[in-house]
Amino acid sequence: MNSKYQKKNQISGAEAILECLVAEQVKTLFGYPGGANMPLYDAMMDYEEKIEHVLVRHDQAAIHAAEGYAQVSGTVGVCMATSGPGATNLVTGLADAMMDSQPVVAITGQVAQGLIGTDAFQEVDIMGITAPVTKWSYQITEFDEIGEVMAKAFYLARSGRPGPVLVDMTKDVQFALGVLRRPKRVQMPSYQPNYEPHARVIAKAIRCLNEAKRPLILAGHGVSIAGAQKELRKLAEKAGVPVAVTLWGLSNMPVDSEYYVGLLGMHGNYGPNKLSNTADVVLAVGMRFDDRVTGKLEGYLAESQVIHIDIDPAEINKNVKATIPIVADAKLALKALAAGVAEKEYPEWLAEFAACQAEEFAAVITPGLAEKATLPSMMQVIHELSDLTKGEAYVVSDVGQHQMITMRYYAFANSNHWVTSGGLGTMGFGMPAAMGVQAAVGNDLVISVSGDGGFQMNIQELATIRQEGWPLKILILNNGYLGMVRQWQELFFDKRYASTRISSPDFVEIAAAYGIPGQSVNRLDEVREAMEDWLAESGPALLEIKVKAEENVFPMVPSGQRVEEIRLQ
Amino acid sequence: MNVIDTKAQQYYTVIAVAENKPGVMYRIAELFMKRKLNIASMTVSETEQAGMARFTIRLQATAMTVEKVVKQLYRIVEVTRVVEYTDEALVFCEVGLIKVHAASREQREEIKHLADMFGAKIVMVKPKFVVIEQAGSEEEVDDLLEMVRKFGLLSVVRSGRIATTKI
Numbered sequence: 001m002n003s004k005y006q007k008k009n010q011i012s013g014a015e016a017i018l019e020c021l022v023a024e025q026v027k028t029l030f031g032y033p034g035g036a037n038m039p040l041y042d043a044m045m046d047y048e049e050k051i052e053h054v055l056v057r058h059d060q061a062a063i064h065a066a067e068g069y070a071q072v073s074g075t076v077g078v079c080m081a082t083s084g085p086g087a088t089n090l091v092t093g094l095a096d097a098m099m100d101s102q103p104v105v106a107i108t109g110q111v112a113q114g115l116i117g118t119d120a121f122q123e124v125d126i127m128g129i130t131a132p133v134t135k136w137s138y139q140i141t142e143f144d145e146i147g148e149v150m151a152k153a154f155y156l157a158r159s160g161r162p163g164p165v166l167v168d169m170t171k172d173v174q175f176a177l178g179v180l181r182r183p184k185r186v187q188m189p190s191y192q193p194n195y196e197p198h199a200r201v202i203a204k205a206i207r208c209l210n211e212a213k214r215p216l217i218l219a220g221h222g223v224s225i226a227g228a229q230k231e232l233r234k235l236a237e238k239a240g241v242p243v244a245v246t247l248w249g250l251s252n253m254p255v256d257s258e259y260y261v262g263l264l265g266m267h268g269n270y271g272p273n274k275l276s277n278t279a280d281v282v283l284a285v286g287m288r289f290d291d292r293v294t295g296k297l298e299g300y301l302a303e304s305q306v307i308h309i310d311i312d313p314a315e316i317n318k319n320v321k322a323t324i325p326i327v328a329d330a331k332l333a334l335k336a337l338a339a340g341v342a343e344k345e346y347p348e349w350l351a352e353f354a355a356c357q358a359e360e361f362a363a364v365i366t367p368g369l370a371e372k373a374t375l376p377s378m379m380q381v382i383h384e385l386s387d388l389t390k391g392e393a394y395v396v397s398d399v400g401q402h403q404m405i406t407m408r409y410y411a412f413a414n415s416n417h418w419v420t421s422g423g424l425g426t427m428g429f430g431m432p433a434a435m436g437v438q439a440a441v442g443n444d445l446v447i448s449v450s451g452d453g454g455f456q457m458n459i460q461e462l463a464t465i466r467q468e469g470w471p472l473k474i475l476i477l478n479n480g481y482l483g484m485v486r487q488w489q490e491l492f493f494d495k496r497y498a499s500t501r502i503s504s505p506d507f508v509e510i511a512a513a514y515g516i517p518g519q520s521v522n523r524l525d526e527v528r529e530a531m532e533d534w535l536a537e538s539g540p541a542l543l544e545i546k547v548k549a550e551e552n553v554f555p556m557v558p559s560g561q562r563v564e565e566i567r568l569q
Numbered sequence: 570m571n572v573i574d575t576k577a578q579q580y581y582t583v584i585a586v587a588e589n590k591p592g593v594m595y596r597i598a599e600l601f602m603k604r605k606l607n608i609a610s611m612t613v614s615e616t617e618q619a620g621m622a623r624f625t626i627r628l629q630a631t632a633m634t635v636e637k638v639v640k641q642l643y644r645i646v647e648v649t650r651v652v653e654y655t656d657e658a659l660v661f662c663e664v665g666l667i668k669v670h671a672a673s674r675e676q677r678e679e680i681k682h683l684a685d686m687f688g689a690k691i692v693m694v695k696p697k698f699v700v701i702e703q704a705g706s707e708e709e710v711d712d713l714l715e716m717v718r719k720f721g722l723l724s725v726v727r728s729g730r731i732a733t734t735k736i
Binding site: 127128131132135136137138139156188189190191312313314316317318 | 587588591592595596599603636637640641643644646647648649
């Protein structure tokens with residue numbers, strides 16, 4: 001190859017990265033420029049037709065937005081930050097994506113190679129810092145690495161158990177010239193996720209299910225990731241097995257299905273928690289027996305045979321012993337099971353769940369909704385929201401009591417419309433993640449629900465929302481407290497409200513200062529109308545609802561107790 | 570019982586083969602660090618396959634913990650194979666360099682005699698000390714150490730275990 005030809009085909013490292021993003025069909029990325037990624041940003045100006053860059057107001061918002069984007073689009077979310085503080089601001093989001101298995105690629109600038117290890121300006125060992133919270137990471141120091149590393153990064157982010165990947169790029173490589181070579185296929189002998197279930201374990205599981213007297217399906221995030229909602233439903237209906245879901249498994253079963261029995265977990269529904277330990281066969285699919293779901297591990301599912309389907313072999317036998325472990329993709333496994341199980345019905349078993357549901361309604365839900373105080377309760381607000389939107393919106397929550405209440409009372413009509421921070425429970429996640437969701441779904445209705453505490457953590461993103469003009473509908477439930485912590489202080493710390501009373505600014509005035517119309521209501525009878533006005537806005541709009549100061553979320557499985565010890569009040 | 574029981578702790582040798590890429594050792598070490606596992610030794614070396622490294626980690630843990638650690642090691646993308654062993658399945662040894670105080674002919678003779686009994690070599694003789702090189706099981710190195718301790722140990726350096734399977 002003569003040098004003239006080589007020179008013509010040469011591009012900079014920065015351009016090469018962008019070519020790789022285009023090749024991976026990235027349409028939107030979220031980021032923040034700085035010294036160490038300026039060449040990348042400069043090159044991006046020539047790619048404006050192909051890739052849209054959203055400038056956020058805090059690097060952390062960029063990665064949460066990438067998470068939200070990834071979750072609803074089914075593609076890899078991409079974010080970009082500079083070196084040093086820019087990169088470290090991504091750490092929380094990386095940990096969040098790691099815990100919730102979100103496919104995200106984070107590209108960070110790094111100081112020039114010659115400066116590494118000298119405590120240079122904005123230098124930080126981001127590879128070392130993020131090793132525990134990334135599925136993979138790589139520092140690109142030579143042009144020729146770019147094609148392969150980027151292909152690997154995207155492949156690893158989205159395949160097997162999805163997760164966050166960090167690509168760190170030294171500044172000199174961003175300037176370096178070369179000819180980009182991308183591999184046609186990514187070959188990694190050391191990484192071979194197993195998607196197909198083995199026929200023998202499937203046969204064993206089918207036999208087990210067919211002989212069950214009180215079978216129960218626990219469905220989690222893996223069902224959404226695999227797009228296995230239809231297969232789950234088919235299996236449940238054919239074999240007559242009730243399905244309970246985790247926080248991330250929510251909306252994988254239609255709420256009106258007679259086989260859907262509700263949510264597992266610390267603030268889940270009464271029936272699934274009360275009856276889990278009485279099941280004789282439990283089919284756990286795409287869920288990892290997180291401690292919020294199991295309560296006290298000792299005795300959890302002790303009398304049951306457990307069939308555990310997960311793509312990550314490390315999750316099987318981690319917390320709960322699996323009688324029949326199945327390492328496979330949820331869709332393929334559920335399809336194989338549905339094909340082979342016998343048609344059965346368990347009317348008495350289902351009736352037990354119905355009875356628990358009736359108890360829960362009587363003790364918690366009906367009185368809660370009927371309460372006539374001046375200030376609305378969060379339960380009443382979310383119930384109204386669900387009703388008004390017919391459960392069809394994309395809902396993104398922050399973390400806390402409002403999150404649990406949104407999980408419980410928003411009746412999702414569509415699957416994959418619920419985004420939250422589950423495993424890490426990151427306050428401040430909500431609005432930035434909602435930005436990412438809106439960016440992915442065009443003009444569809446996206447609602448960001450936050451508490452007054454979490455909302456203040458990334459409040460600056462109101463500017464990003466205004467900048468992009470997204471029609472995002474922002475809801476703040478304001479009780480003047482860090483509600484979830486306050487609830488624990490009330491129940492377990494003698495009502496000693498240490499640092500949980502929290503003040504906030506006038507959110508409507510803040511929104512106005514950011515150029516976003518806002519409204520605030522503090523009466524139960526004003527809620528519906530205010531919501532209608534708010535939802536009718538064509539652009540972004542904020543609605544603050546002042547809610548009851550001391551509302552407790554029930555039912556509750558107190559920390560360290562067995563799931564059947566769930567309290568209704 | 571469907572809950573993982575804790576059982577008695579014993580010594581395991583975990584052998585992991587991974588691509589010899591920067592950061593892999595860090596990720597492996599971090600996995601043990603965050604679980605506060607008691608690592609007795611870790612050695613890393615090249616293997617007969619180009620570009621691949623073998624990590625030989627000796628640790629004290631329960632069977633359940635080791636099973637989890639092995640699975641979690643597989644999560645590291647560059648790791649290709651991990652197997653856990655107990656001593657019966659392996660041919661293993663470590664090398665110890667023991668610098669012992671020896672200033673007289675009698676001391677040197679007795680030390681040489683002990684070294685001969687253990688099949689160890691004297692690799693350095695200086696006016697005030699000798700250095701013994703012992704290759705063998707951890708127990709053999711321990712035993713030689715105990716026998717020469719009375720002379721005064723100036724420094725003890727142990728390489729950590731390397732191992733290969735019996736089959």
